[in-house]
Amino acid sequence: MVNRKVAVLRADASSSIGVGHVMRSLSLGEALIDEGFGVELVSCGLAPSLQSLAASCGIEVVELTCAPRSSEDAQFVLTRNADIVVVDGYEFSREFFAALELSDTPFAVIDDNAETNAKSPNAVINQNPHASAPMYAHLQGNPKLLLGLQYAMVRREVREVAAMNLPTREGEVFVAMGGADFLGLTAPIVEALAETGLPIRVAVGHANTQREQVQKLADQFGHVTLIEQHDYVSSLASAHVAVLAAGSSLWEACAVGAPSIGLVVADNQFASANAAAKLGFTRMVDCRVIFNMDAVMREVQQCILGGTSAMRGAALSAGVANGASKAASELGAIA
Numbered sequence: 001m002v003n004r005k006v007a008v009l010r011a012d013a014s015s016s017i018g019v020g021h022v023m024r025s026l027s028l029g030e031a032l033i034d035e036g037f038g039v040e041l042v043s044c045g046l047a048p049s050l051q052s053l054a055a056s057c058g059i060e061v062v063e064l065t066c067a068p069r070s071s072e073d074a075q076f077v078l079t080r081n082a083d084i085v086v087v088d089g090y091e092f093s094r095e096f097f098a099a100l101e102l103s104d105t106p107f108a109v110i111d112d113n114a115e116t117n118a119k120s121p122n123a124v125i126n127q128n129p130h131a132s133a134p135m136y137a138h139l140q141g142n143p144k145l146l147l148g149l150q151y152a153m154v155r156r157e158v159r160e161v162a163a164m165n166l167p168t169r170e171g172e173v174f175v176a177m178g179g180a181d182f183l184g185l186t187a188p189i190v191e192a193l194a195e196t197g198l199p200i201r202v203a204v205g206h207a208n209t210q211r212e213q214v215q216k217l218a219d220q221f222g223h224v225t226l227i228e229q230h231d232y233v234s235s236l237a238s239a240h241v242a243v244l245a246a247g248s249s250l251w252e253a254c255a256v257g258a259p260s261i262g263l264v265v266a267d268n269q270f271a272s273a274n275a276a277a278k279l280g281f282t283r284m285v286d287c288r289v290i291f292n293m294d295a296v297m298r299e300v301q302q303c304i305l306g307g308t309s310a311m312r313g314a315a316l317s318a319g320v321a322n323g324a325s326k327a328a329s330e331l332g333a334i335a
Helices: 020-034 048-056 071-078 094-101 156-162 186-194 211-220 229-238 249-256 267-279 293-306 309-317 323-334
Strands: 006-010 038-043 060-063 084-088 107-110 123-126 144-147 169-176 200-203 224-227 239-245 260-264 282-286
Touching: 006 020, 006 071, 020 038, 020 048, 020 084, 020 107, 020 156, 020 323, 048 060, 071 094, 084 094, 084 323, 123 323, 144 323, 156 229, 156 249, 169 186, 169 229, 169 293, 186 200, 186 211, 186 293, 200 229, 211 224, 224 229, 229 239, 229 249, 239 249, 239 293, 249 260, 249 267, 249 282, 249 309, 260 267, 260 293, 267 282, 282 293
Parallel strands: 006 038, 006 084, 038 060, 084 107, 107 123, 123 144, 169 200, 169 239, 200 224, 239 260, 260 282
Antiparallel strands: none
16 A cells, blocks of 8 residues: 655634635645645644634644744644645744755745745745746745746635536625635625625625624625625626635636626735736725725726626636646645
8 A cells, every 4th residue: 555645734824814824725735635645734723614624625634732933833844744845824934944944854835925934945836926936036946936827726616616607696796805804894895885785795704703793784685695605606606796805815706707806905915916907807906004995886886887708708718727736736746
C-alpha cells in the first residue's frame, strides 16, 4: 500500500480578519485531495461551522496549541510531517517563516499584494488579476510563481454550479458581505435595497453578527429572503446582480457568470477589485474611508436598468473555475 502525501494548510479566521483565508485554503485543499493528498488544516480557534465545512471537504482540522503565527506555530506545523505546507494570512511573522525556511519541508504562501514575510518560499500563489512577477523579484531561491485569475481558488461546489448554467432571476439582487462583515454593512444595504421593492436574497457569513437584524428585515419585507449557506452558490449564480465584499467572493461570482458590485472595505482589496473592474465583470465601490450608500444604490440601479450581459460575458470569459486544480497540480510537483 502506497502512503499518500500530506499537505498541511495553515490559516485562521475570526470576526476581525474575516474567513477568506480559510475559505480559499479549503478550496485549495479540495483540489489537493483530488491530486491524491491527505490534507490537514491547522488553525487557531476555528468556528464550529467552519470546522464542519472543512470536514465536508474531507479536510482534517488540527487545533493549534501554541501562540499563533510565531516561530512556535511553525514548529507545530512541522510536527505534522507534511510533504508540503501552504500558508495563507497577512500576520504570519518573519520568525514563523524563518522556522519554515530552516526545515527541509517545501512551503508555499498564498499572497495578495506582495506583503508576505517569507523570504524564500518554494511557491507563491497570487490569484488576483493585478498579480505580476516583478512583485516578487525580491524573493530568494527562484520560487514558482502561480499568478493571476487562472489560479483563482474557488470551491468545488462553485465549479459544479457554474456547469449548470442556472437561469437568471431578473431584477433580483444577491447580497453577501463576506464571512465576517466587520463593518456591519449587511443590514443597512439590505434595508436600503428593500425600500426599492427589488427582490433580494441575502447570505450571512459564518462570523457575521447581523443575522438577527437581517432576519427581522426578511420578516418585515416579503421580498427579502435570508438564505442558508447551502443555497449560497446557486443564489449567487442566478442573481441579476450581486453586491459583495470585494474579496474571494468576486472570483466565485466570476466563475458562475454573476455580474457583481464589489465593495472595497479593506486596503488589501483595492488593487484586485480595481483590476477586476477593468476586466469588466464587476463594478467597484470604494468603502474604505466612508461608506456611500448612494453610490451602491446607483450601481445596482444601473445594473438592473442598463443590463448586465456584457458583465456576464466578461465573467465567463475569465476562465477562473479550474484555478484551484491548476494550483494543486503545480504544488504536487513541488511536494
